[in-house]
Amino acid sequence: MSDSRAAILARxxxxxxxxxxxxxxxxxxxxxxxxAGFMARVTSVLGTAERLPSQAEIPAATARYLTGLGLPxxxxxxxxxxxxxxxxxxxxxxxxxxxxxxxxxxxxxPAASAETGTLLLSSxxxxxxxxxxxxDTYIAxxxxxxxxxxxxxxxxxxxGNRLPRSLxxxxxxxxxxxxxxxxxxxxxxxxxxxxxIVP
Amino acid sequence: xxxxxxxxxxxxxxxLMRPEVGFAAAALIARAGFSVVVPPQGCCGxxxxxxxxxxxxxxxxxxxxxxxxxxxxxxVPSGSCGGMIAKHYPHLxxxxxxxxxxxxxxxxxxxxxxQFLARHPLPDAxxxxxxxxxxxxxxxxRREMGILAEPRQLIAAHTAGEIVEIAxxxxxxxxxxxxxxxxxxxxxxxxxxxxxxxAASGADMLxxxxxxxxxNLGGTLQREGAPIAVKHIAELLAGEP
Amino acid sequence: MTALDFKARAHAAMNDARLAPALKRMKSHFQMGRAxxxxxxxxxxxxxxxxxxxxxxxxxAMPDLLERFEANATAAGASVHWAADAAEACAIAARIxxxxxxxxxxxSKSMATEEIHLNAHLKREGVEPVETDxxxxxxxxxxxxxxxxxxxxxxxxxxxxxxxxxxxxADLAPDRDISGRSELVREARIKLREAFLAADAGITGxxxxxxxxxxxxxxxxxxxxxLTATAPRVHIAVVGIDKIxxxxxxxxxxxRVLARSATGQDMSSYVTCLTGAAAxxxxxxxxxxxxxxxxxxxxMRASNKAEMLACIRCGACLNHxxxxxxxxxxxxxxxxxxxMGAVLTPLFDGLSENADLPSASTFCGRCEAVCPxxxxxxxxxxxxxxxxxxxxxxxxxxxWGLGLWRWAGRAPWRYRLATRMASWGLRTLGWxxxxxxxxxxxxxxxxxxxxxxxxxxxxxxxxRWRGER
Numbered sequence: 001m002s003d004s005r006a007a008i009l010a011r012x013x014x015x016x017x018x019x020x021x022x023x024x025x026x027x028x029x030x031x032x033x034x035x036a037g038f039m040a041r042v043t044s045v046l047g048t049a050e051r052l053p054s055q056a057e058i059p060a061a062t063a064r065y066l067t068g069l070g071l072p073x074x075x076x077x078x079x080x081x082x083x084x085x086x087x088x089x090x091x092x093x094x095x096x097x098x099x100x101x102x103x104x105x106x107x108x109x110p111a112a113s114a115e116t117g118t119l120l121l122s123s124x125x126x127x128x129x130x131x132x133x134x135x136d137t138y139i140a141x142x143x144x145x146x147x148x149x150x151x152x153x154x155x156x157x158x159x160g161n162r163l164p165r166s167l168x169x170x171x172x173x174x175x176x177x178x179x180x181x182x183x184x185x186x187x188x189x190x191x192x193x194x195x196x197i198v199p
Numbered sequence: 200x201x202x203x204x205x206x207x208x209x210x211x212x213x214x215l216m217r218p219e220v221g222f223a224a225a226a227l228i229a230r231a232g233f234s235v236v237v238p239p240q241g242c243c244g245x246x247x248x249x250x251x252x253x254x255x256x257x258x259x260x261x262x263x264x265x266x267x268x269x270x271x272x273x274x275v276p277s278g279s280c281g282g283m284i285a286k287h288y289p290h291l292x293x294x295x296x297x298x299x300x301x302x303x304x305x306x307x308x309x310x311x312x313x314q315f316l317a318r319h320p321l322p323d324a325x326x327x328x329x330x331x332x333x334x335x336x337x338x339x340x341r342r343e344m345g346i347l348a349e350p351r352q353l354i355a356a357h358t359a360g361e362i363v364e365i366a367x368x369x370x371x372x373x374x375x376x377x378x379x380x381x382x383x384x385x386x387x388x389x390x391x392x393x394x395x396x397x398a399a400s401g402a403d404m405l406x407x408x409x410x411x412x413x414x415n416l417g418g419t420l421q422r423e424g425a426p427i428a429v430k431h432i433a434e435l436l437a438g439e440p
Numbered sequence: 441m442t443a444l445d446f447k448a449r450a451h452a453a454m455n456d457a458r459l460a461p462a463l464k465r466m467k468s469h470f471q472m473g474r475a476x477x478x479x480x481x482x483x484x485x486x487x488x489x490x491x492x493x494x495x496x497x498x499x500x501a502m503p504d505l506l507e508r509f510e511a512n513a514t515a516a517g518a519s520v521h522w523a524a525d526a527a528e529a530c531a532i533a534a535r536i537x538x539x540x541x542x543x544x545x546x547x548s549k550s551m552a553t554e555e556i557h558l559n560a561h562l563k564r565e566g567v568e569p570v571e572t573d574x575x576x577x578x579x580x581x582x583x584x585x586x587x588x589x590x591x592x593x594x595x596x597x598x599x600x601x602x603x604x605x606x607x608x609x610a611d612l613a614p615d616r617d618i619s620g621r622s623e624l625v626r627e628a629r630i631k632l633r634e635a636f637l638a639a640d641a642g643i644t645g646x647x648x649x650x651x652x653x654x655x656x657x658x659x660x661x662x663x664x665x666x667l668t669a670t671a672p673r674v675h676i677a678v679v680g681i682d683k684i685x686x687x688x689x690x691x692x693x694x695x696r697v698l699a700r701s702a703t704g705q706d707m708s709s710y711v712t713c714l715t716g717a718a719a720x721x722x723x724x725x726x727x728x729x730x731x732x733x734x735x736x737x738x739x740m741r742a743s744n745k746a747e748m749l750a751c752i753r754c755g756a757c758l759n760h761x762x763x764x765x766x767x768x769x770x771x772x773x774x775x776x777x778x779x780m781g782a783v784l785t786p787l788f789d790g791l792s793e794n795a796d797l798p799s800a801s802t803f804c805g806r807c808e809a810v811c812p813x814x815x816x817x818x819x820x821x822x823x824x825x826x827x828x829x830x831x832x833x834x835x836x837x838x839x840w841g842l843g844l845w846r847w848a849g850r851a852p853w854r855y856r857l858a859t860r861m862a863s864w865g866l867r868t869l870g871w872x873x874x875x876x877x878x879x880x881x882x883x884x885x886x887x888x889x890x891x892x893x894x895x896x897x898x899x900x901x902x903x904r905w906r907g908e909r
Contacts, residue, residue, distance in 0.1 A: 005522035008734045012503035015742035019500035020493040025689035116707035128723030133666050152692045165718040166670050169711035174663040178575035179598050181469050184625045187574055189663025214901040215859045221901035237905050241855035247842050251825030255846035338804035371762045375802025380886045382800050387890035388766045418891030
């Protein structure tokens with residue numbers, strides 16, 4: 001094994017190629033309103049988003065979203081939001097999302113990028129990436145302050161001193177065009193993605 | 200003041216298959232105010248170059264360079280052969296080969312016919328009716344030489360024809376030199392898709408600036424029995440001989 | 441590997457009545473998607489320039505960057521392995537499975553693992569790998585190879601897929617309706633969800649290796665990569681050494697051209713970034729293995745095809761290639777198809793068996809015109825043709841013809857004599873066939889197989905020009 005390492009590196013070092021000048025990182029045109037930009041982009045990739053005046057509105061918004069689509073009024077609620085008044089909204093609050101399939105999950109998306117309407121989950125989140133990967137419907141709670149301009153900025157803010165083992169940048173619901181080139185949502189990850197943006 | 204000279208590099212296909220394209224090109228160059236010279240010439244070497252015979256291509260390129268290098272302007276009624284000289288000739292020779300500089304010199308002075316006419320405009324003349332014209336860009340003209348507006352502007356300026364665009368205009372017609380003989384089935388499929396798009400455009404005439412595309416598409420249209428005339432842009436602009 | 445040659449495979453594909461409409465749909469779908477995405481972006485050409493420079497910087501600094509990647513990935517808890525060729529990469533993967541008691545593995549679509557035929561090897565070792573990209577899963581159930589780099593099942597209809605699921609999913613109730621696309625997607629989701637949650641190991645490829653942090657970056661639209669790389673207890677990534685980039689900023693630019701060029705999306709639905717192994721309090725595999733695959737890449741880097749290493753496998757060259765549009769991917773006979781396959785397959789599987797691939801191109805240049813990292817694909821194909829010609833691979837008739845043409849062209853009188861004789865011959869044929877030639881002799885017959893040829897209307901231009909002056 002180490003023989004191959006040495007041999008590969010030796011072969012690579014035996015040939016030299018000129019290097020073009022370093023490239024400046026990409027910056028999108030500055031945006032006045034990252035939240036509006038995020039919402040427009042997430043809608044363009046077949047997700048949905050709405051702004052809530054306060055965190056207390058989350059259960060009612062969840063109920064409106066689920067019943068509006070004729071989905072069962074039940075969801076796995078992240079520990080952080082378990083204390084909200086779910087019974088008032090007639091939502092059956094299931095235990096927090098974990099590594100198991102569930103019809104709907106409500107959990108925080110700790111970072112996002114406005115440029116492409118992308119949420120950034122990680123293995124260091126309280127419930128990992130499971131709310132998006134294993135729920136049919138992911139209702140993401142996003143604080144306005146957590147929206148960055150770009151993917152790179154979101155990663156930098158999320159990483160801190162050490163990158164999590166896995167970062168999951170999610171842009172809209174899961175999709176596939178593998179059968180007859182026709183778009184179908186919900187191949188493996190969330191079939192529906194709804195973002196509740198809170199102050 | 201004596202007229203400037205321009206060499207006409209007529210291309211093998213015009214030389215052999217469609218001499219009238221050569222005469223039309225010569226007439227246009229003359230109308231643009233140049234004295235036309237046709238130096239004794241052979242092939243530009245592209246068939247060999249494209250088949251991997253780089254040494255053969257070099258041999259033919261040296262002969263063409265020697266024939267053309269005394270002219271300030273070289274005009275080629277083909278994007279394909281024009282691109283070979285203007286874009287590929289310098290790459291045939293190593294940097295320390297004395298032919299490299301000679302190749303670069305000729306390359307820098309070589310223009311495809313519509314490029315030449317865009318720089319050296321034809322005098323105004325009454326516009327002849329020309330019907331609905333589908334203009335087909337050869338891949339070499341479009342992507343290698345970057346020619347897109349020139350032929351359309353020339354047709355609009357000098358004929359009363361209406362230009363209709365062909366759907367999926369960027370697609371290759373399937374000629375490809377030896378390609379059409381080596382891979383006839385694929386070539387025929389590409390050609391028939393192009394002729395279908397031409398027919399769908401409602402054109403009654405197909406015009407292009409490359410005889411390879413025209414022999415391919417014209418021959419396919421003829422075999423299909425499509426009532427669409429086929430002309431090289433030199434013939435269209437020069438008028439009936 | 442395949443008994444038929446390219447022409448025979450192309451012939452079979454072109455006579456497959458279901459393939460042509462699928463390819464046509466693919467072509468317009470992907471071409472329009474890319475064009476619109478490029479248009480939406482403020483300055484896509486600038487982005488391509490930067491991506492092209494980033495990839496060439498990576499080729500230039502490849503050995504140093506790979507060592508940096510290795511050091512950073514190792515520090516984050518991953519195990520980095522180096523594989524010189526396909527056999528070594530397969531052996532390493534099999535050993536990891538053996539050491540960890542892996543019986544069931546799930547896989548996300550990976551061209552590198554296709555290239556080394558990892559699935560067949562693992563099966564022989566008693567590991568059952570299940571593909572999880574929907575298209576790749578369908579292909580695996582059917583025992584086929586992918587026909588398109590990002591849409592592997594492009595050649596199949598929903599009826600084909602339904603039939604495949606009926607045959608493979610034993611517990612699928614006979615009265616359950618799977619005639620629609622969404623029902624088929626749902627059926628695969630249910631089946632594969634079980635596989636994800638039961639698997640011991642997840643096997644992925646990698647779209648980029650980010651040297652500055654030792655991170656593997658992957659893209660998907662289905663979310664299957666995220667599940668493959670995080671649900672099982674062991675993760676194995678097989679990644680070509682060409683996938684190296686220096687920094688996150690570089691990766692960000694490549695990401696922006698990748699999705700736009702591939703599917704016309706601004707961003708792939710899922711971008712998965714894996715750094716090391718999971719900590720004790722962290723979700724995900726505690727064991728992470730990265731197999732860095734050479735398999736001819738370091739040799740390619742030393743050749744005149746080095747620029748191919750800049751490829752980010754977006755598939756835009758396939759989507760815009762008229763040859764691919766006519767024949768589909770299987771005709772190419774290798775892991776990769778289209779222009780990228782025509783450059784790569786002779787490298788992986790030998791030039792003499794695959795000389796048709798670089799030869800079957802009109803050099804129309806559309807691949808280069810859309811390549812997000814500006815790889816001069818026609819030039820690379822030309823280099824293969826030069827190698828083939830030097831090795832005497834083209835048929836004797838072609839080589840003789842080219843030699844004769846070169847000999848004639850060396851002296852103007854010989855060229856003039858040859859063209860005058862040809863002109864006379866064509867005019868005679870035209871006279872014999874009443875004005876238009878429907879059948880040319882010899883190789884010319886291939887031209888007239890589908891076209892007429894109007895003979896010249898007189899002697900050659902040069903003889904007439906001089907005669908008239």
